[in-house]
Amino acid sequence: MKPVFKKYHYFVLIVLFTLFFPISASYAEANSVNVGNDFTEKDMTSHLLVYVDSNDLTPDQILERQDQFVPFSQADIDGDIADLDYWIKIDMQNTSDRAKELLLEIQKPHLSLVSLYSENSGSLNLQETIGYSLPFDERIIKHRNLVFPLHLDSSEDIHTYYLKIETDSFFQAPITLWNYVSFSANHSDSQMLFGLFYGIMIAMMIYNSFLFLSLREKTYLYYILFIAGFTILQAIWDGYAFEWLWGDYPWWALRSNSFFILFAALFGLLFTKHFLQLKGIAPRLYKMVHVFTIICAFTLIIPFVLPIGMATMVSTIIATLFALFVILIVIKVRLRTREAKFYIAAWSLLLIGILLNLMAAYQILPLNALTLYAPKIGAMVEVLVLSLGLADKIKRVTLEKEMESKKYYMQTLMQNFFKQMSSVKEHTLLAENGLYTLLYLTKLEKGFYLQKKNAAWEVIVQHGDLSLDDSFHIDDQYLSRIIYATDITPRSFGVQDTFGTFLSIPIVCENHTGLLIVCGEDQDQIDPYQKEKMIPYFQDQFTVLMDNLMNYTSFKESAMYDHLTNVLNRKYFLEKANMLVKEAQKAEQEVSILLIDIDHFKRVNDTYGHTIGDQAIIFVANRIVDTFKELGFVGRYGGEEFIVVTSHVKEQEVINVANELRKSLHSHPLFLNRNQALSLTVSIGVSLHKGNSITSIKDMILEADECLYRAKNAGRDRVVLNTEMKVR
The missing domain is CATH 3.30.70.270 (Reverse transcriptase/Diguanylate cyclase domain)
Incomplete structure (x- = not known):
């Protein structure tokens, strides 16, 4: 059925067409496509005239309605679901010096019936009828899209063709005119790209199937079924399902689109609520999702009991609600868990792709390559990222075990280092030991120890070839915290070189002020555990050692030196x-x-x-x-x-x-x-x-x-x- 607001649109369009008829007519006359010697391809959208027939007119009657055809862009018919016939007029002129063999492609494979007519001597002659309502093998051009062969004589006369389109689904008619060579090249390129997409999707299904068989976790089963449903849905929209799977079964082909929309929505929600453990995080939302999944399960019978147009509308509404539920779930779980981070990252692009496609279906956005293929692009990214997320979970468990071993090793190592350093009785030697210990623990290559004495800074220990200033001017703020390369540049510490990793540890106690500085060429060599635990612990323990040594040295010097002159007693x-x-x-x-x-x-x-x-x-x-x-x-x-x-x-x-x-x-x-x-x-x-x-x-x-x-x-x-x- 045609929506009321769409009738209003047509009324307005007819009024405008009547008021501006001379302009519209001239526009139509100027819209013929010139086919020259160097012609390769042409997007026909701006060259099409359309008439919407609600009275089942005959081809000859259509010829009597020439003054009612309007430019395709003004008709506002993309996304219609209605029991109507759409007549599209195409004018072409062969300006080359020889006859032309061309192909007219409609890149919307699941239209129910499309008939091609040529105008000859004031009447329309049927050339071919193809579509989902007819077996695939009856087509002259065996292609996933609807493709008609055209022959243009070398005369300079205008060649006029008409397409009659009937559809039980959303009306969309992106039309392109090709020569055979360009069509073949484009077909070859698209086959490669589609092969990549479907290869990735099938590989992910196999990969997750192995996970399901080994873990026996139903979350993976839901995910596999979702990927399978979504992949088949994409194959339907791309025309491959009709070409390779059920080309001999038009009855099922017409209903497969709405069925697999419902199928993908059902298992997509089942996977989501189990993967994110929604029951524990958001119990109320879990109940709502649970009820909706039951509704989705029952709606799987709709394509078999309702008219195709109505079933398509219901499945579109279900898909819209599915997208809204996913948005609600994302808002609720946010970034609470690592699984949620992967889920949001993976599904964001898919969700955007689905929304773009739905908005095109509702005519909020125009139908173009982006809105048409956005779900496919999003799906490919989604399955890759989620598969990485599953692999990350396994890797994370392994890394956690390795990290625990590393933590124990580092803690034991530092305890041994500090035990050895506790016997050092000279502060320069202690600084040297501290520098080498830190270099060993962080795996950095170069470093030095700065000591403040009588308001001036001096290098007392250095390892590696470093370009340093002759004098140092260290801001007091750098003595209050550990500094990393992300916080400040090495130049502030008198280092003329640049480094990927830079670390400055202040060693401040009663009788000593120093800076222990290490650096390396690679980026971010210091891992989070070292930053959060190991380095602060090292700073605390080394400061205590230096403080004890300086107190001992101060006491020893007070016994060695004359108190008045500060020379040896x-x-x-x-x-x-x-x-x-x-x-x-x-x-x-x-x-x-x-x-x-x-x-x-x-x-x-x-x-x-x-x-x-x-x-x-x-x-x-x-x-x-x-x-x-x-x-x-x-x-x-x-x-x-x-x-x-x-x-x-x-x-x-x-x-x-x-x-x-x-x-x-x-x-x-x-x-x-x-x-x-x-x-x-x-x-x-x-x-x-x-x-x-x-x-x-x-x-x-x-x-x-x-x-x-x-x-x-x-x-x-x-x-x-x-x-x-x-x-x-």
């Missing part, structure tokens, strides 16, 4: 000096001991007080350290007296450096305030021995003390060497 100086002298004896190298005393220090204390006296001691100590820092080490021997030991330094160099110390005190006095400076001098006694002449550290100190005494008696502010006991 007498006890630890003598220990280190004794070891150095023994090594020099074995290597037969020069060793020198320098005793340095501040001249007239009592006068400084008496004149300025002990506070200024302490400042003077610190000032001289810093000068001594700066002067001898590359040659040996310095200690406070007592009061205002300091001691220095050097090795591998020649006699003349020792004398030069000692005099350099004296001269620096001359040129750089101690400023007490803006207007007052205190000039300080020192006397220096030097005991220098080489090779076998070295006796003991005690004897060398006594010898240096004797030289210092001589320097004092000689007038102070001078250097006396033991070799000749002469003033230098």
Whole structure:
């Protein structure tokens, strides 16, 4: 039956056609198709005129209605379901220099009856009648679509053809005119593409059949039946079902479309509610879906008891409700489970494809290649993604087992590493151990350890070839959290190279601030478990180790160093000096001991007080350290007296450096305030021995003390060497 609103459309169309008849007529006359020498193919949509017949007119009567034909695009008949005849007029003119053999293709294979007429001498002559109502073998051109052969003489006359279309389903008539060569090439290309589609669908059915046979899970059975129903439905729409399966059974062919729409909707919903475990997630929606599936099961008999047009309408409504239920289910389950993620990803494109096709059926969207084949494209993606989802589930179980083993391995490994590192007593060595441990655990290739000392950053450990800045300016915000390459670029850490993976771990404790940085060329080498568990655990444990070591080092240094001057105290100086002298004896190298005393220090204390006296001691100590820092080490021997030991330094160099110390005190006095400076001098006694002449550290100190005494008696502010006991 024709819907009322469609009658209203025709009334409006007739009125408009009457008002603008001259324009419409000229449009019709200009719509003939020119077939030249180089003709290959032509989409005929814009060249068609159509007349909708509701009175069962004869062909001769149709010729009397020429003024009532309208352009196809204005007729608004795509998607009609009505007991009507659609007459389509096609004008063609052969402008080539020879006769033309052409093919007229209607790319809507399941039309009930299509008759081709040619106009000759004021009458219509029937050329051929084909369609789903007739056996496939009766066709002249054995093709899945409805194809008519045409012969155009070489005359320049207009050749007029009429198509009479009767359908029990949705009316659609995409028509193309071909030459034989182009048609054959297009047929070959489409066969390959369709073969790919159906091959994938059949492969997925076989794949899931094996899963069903091995797991005995009915979810897979529902999925197989859905894929089978949907694939057969696509074969019906593509014409392959009539060509290969039931071409000799027109009665069933006319009803197969609505049956398999209902079949696919039924098993699609059964699969959905079981796969997503809808009963536990949304009980009310589960009941609604359950009732609807029962209704779908009963509607499977509709194609056999109702007229074909009505059955098609019912199946379309069921398919629409199916799509709406899927949308409701997706909204409800969202992304709660991994299965839901795969389901939504897989069915989204299929659902979009179905909706596009339904909207074309309801004439909301125009019928074109996208809306016609959208369900097929969506179905291919859907079965592939869902099959990947099923494989992912198996893979995920395997990976979870592997991850548990990996977690146990890493935890055991880190415990062993930290146990070994707990015995390290030097912070640079600990930093090195931490860097290599982190590189091993993350499988990254390069790294370095930055330490902040006196407001400046320095590299204390490095592994791998890295291009680093000469100085580092690290923002304090990077010391509060672990940084990954996705958060910031390596350039912010003074790294000039670029990396696929970058990791910065701040190591901050009471007596130490550091950054442990590792990087690699590949993208995302650090897996989620390492980010979430392993690296934070490593940071916590390593920070505790570094904090304990720095506290130990700080305590040890407080016992080793003089609290006022921060140079070695007498006890630890003598220990280190004794070891150095023994090594020099074995290597037969020069060793020198320098005793340095501040001249007239009592006068400084008496004149300025002990506070200024302490400042003077610190000032001289810093000068001594700066002067001898590359040659040996310095200690406070007592009061205002300091001691220095050097090795591998020649006699003349020792004398030069000692005099350099004296001269620096001359040129750089101690400023007490803006207007007052205190000039300080020192006397220096030097005991220098080489090779076998070295006796003991005690004897060398006594010898240096004797030289210092001589320097004092000689007038102070001078250097006396033991070799000749002469003033230098």
